[in-house]
Amino acid sequence: xxxxxxxxxxxxxxxxxxxxxxxxxxxxxxxxxxxxxxxxxxxxxxxxxxxxxxxxxxxxxxxxxxxxxxxxxxxxxxxxxxxxxxxxxxxxxxxxxxxxxxxxxxxxx
Amino acid sequence: xxxxxxxxxxxxxxxxxxxxxxxxxxxxxxxxxxxxxxxxxxxxxxxxxxxxxxxxxxxxxxxxxxxxxxxxxxxxxxxxxxxxxxxxxxxxxxxxxxxxxxxxxxxxxxxxxx
Numbered sequence: 001x002x003x004x005x006x007x008x009x010x011x012x013x014x015x016x017x018x019x020x021x022x023x024x025x026x027x028x029x030x031x032x033x034x035x036x037x038x039x040x041x042x043x044x045x046x047x048x049x050x051x052x053x054x055x056x057x058x059x060x061x062x063x064x065x066x067x068x069x070x071x072x073x074x075x076x077x078x079x080x081x082x083x084x085x086x087x088x089x090x091x092x093x094x095x096x097x098x099x100x101x102x103x104x105x106x107x108x109x
Numbered sequence: 110x111x112x113x114x115x116x117x118x119x120x121x122x123x124x125x126x127x128x129x130x131x132x133x134x135x136x137x138x139x140x141x142x143x144x145x146x147x148x149x150x151x152x153x154x155x156x157x158x159x160x161x162x163x164x165x166x167x168x169x170x171x172x173x174x175x176x177x178x179x180x181x182x183x184x185x186x187x188x189x190x191x192x193x194x195x196x197x198x199x200x201x202x203x204x205x206x207x208x209x210x211x212x213x214x215x216x217x218x219x220x221x222x223x
Contacts, residue, residue: 033211042200045211088152090212096165097142097212099152 002027004091006100014108016078021103023072023089030067031092034074036085037102043088047074079107111135113215115201121221127189130218132201133182140204142212143176143186147197155199158184191222 003026013019023032034047047056049065049072056063060083062075072089084107089100114133122128134141142157156166158178166176173192178184188195198219202212 031209035211042216043202043212043214045213048209048211050209096154096157098154099144101151 002091002093002098004089004098004100006087006089006103008103009101010104010106012106012108013076013079015080018078019076021074021076021087021105023074023100025070025072025089025091025098025100027070027091027093028067029070029091029093030065032065032072033090033092033097034063034072035088035090035099037088038085046087074103076105079105081107081109083107113201113203113213115199115215115218117218118216119219119221121223122191123223124192125190126222127187128191128195128220128222130186130199130201130220132184132186132215134184134201134203135205135213136182137205138203138213139181139206141178141184142202142204143184144200144202145197146200146217152200155186188220191220193222196220196222 005024007022032049035043036046037043047063052067054065060077065072086102086104088102090097116131140159143155145153155168156176157164161178176186198217200217201215
């Protein structure tokens, strides 16, 4: 059974600080996605990573993919309160998407 | 584009009643997924369709759950009879035929079974 593990599960960080969320998965795949979910809302696509070494950046968020290590990271730079949300990674094995457990991020002023 | 449309947004029902959740995928998308989200189990894939045909329903918890996709623009997820442990947020998501696209999620249906 494919496993997608994120850590940490909960993250409380101060504004202005940097941190990284990790996503490990247990099968071969070169397609990985990051989503954001605000409380009570739907999931919004953030990044699409399609090959080994792929790096995408949007504002204070940067995502990368290492398919050999089966690892993706979501790096937060100089966090701001608006980034408070739950972040999910999802592995695509060919029209099946397996989601990680989610990382609940709280940015404290 | 209106995005993936789900209805109702909220559903409160009593144990034993039948519940039907509805989903309209994005026009032109040819795959549709039903997920269930709970605090305890996270996001679980229940079933997915490709070109209106169920491909994998191994995530459907038990026979009380059934899903249909009679045409490319409509799908239902039915629970009969409902139980309190079915309380969750149910998401529908669709996917275009092009490779390497993320899932597009609807706003979800929050189901409460008392």
